[in-house]
Amino acid sequence: TRFSILGDGKIGINTQTPTTNLYVQGSYGTSTNNETASSSGSISVVDKSTIFVSVNSGNQTITLTDGVIGQRIVIINTSPTNSATISNAAGNITISPNKGTHLVYDGAKWYSLS
Numbered sequence: 001t002r003f004s005i006l007g008d009g010k011i012g013i014n015t016q017t018p019t020t021n022l023y024v025q026g027s028y029g030t031s032t033n034n035e036t037a038s039s040s041g042s043i044s045v046v047d048k049s050t051i052f053v054s055v056n057s058g059n060q061t062i063t064l065t066d067g068v069i070g071q072r073i074v075i076i077n078t079s080p081t082n083s084a085t086i087s088n089a090a091g092n093i094t095i096s097p098n099k100g101t102h103l104v105y106d107g108a109k110w111y112s113l114s
Helices: none
Strands: 003-005 011-013 022-024 032-037 041-043 050-055 060-064 072-077 084-088 091-095 099-105 110-112
Touching: 072 084, 072 091, 091 099
Parallel strands: 011 022, 032 050, 041 060, 050 072, 060 084
Antiparallel strands: 003 011, 072 099, 084 091, 099 110
8 A cells, every 4th residue: 555544534655554644654754753751762763753752850861863864853842841952973952941953864963953
């Protein structure tokens, strides 16, 4: 199946089971992921375009997995009080409480666009 439309209105490209309103399965997949950061850890960016990070306690450092060249993601820190620091080969990117940033992957590093 290359294209599917579910009864609830979700549309999938290269998948029969889309989990978001528009889900593209493949290198440039589009989906949303919610992550809870209560200790330093790693977040997978495979098939993700938007990641909501909730920092439960203190300021947390999170490492992003490698992406696909040209992949863009948005990371939003939903914590009202705690910062999230995204660590990768390009350095650290700090996201203030209730703020977000756009990132793009060049094949080796994530870079902030905002």
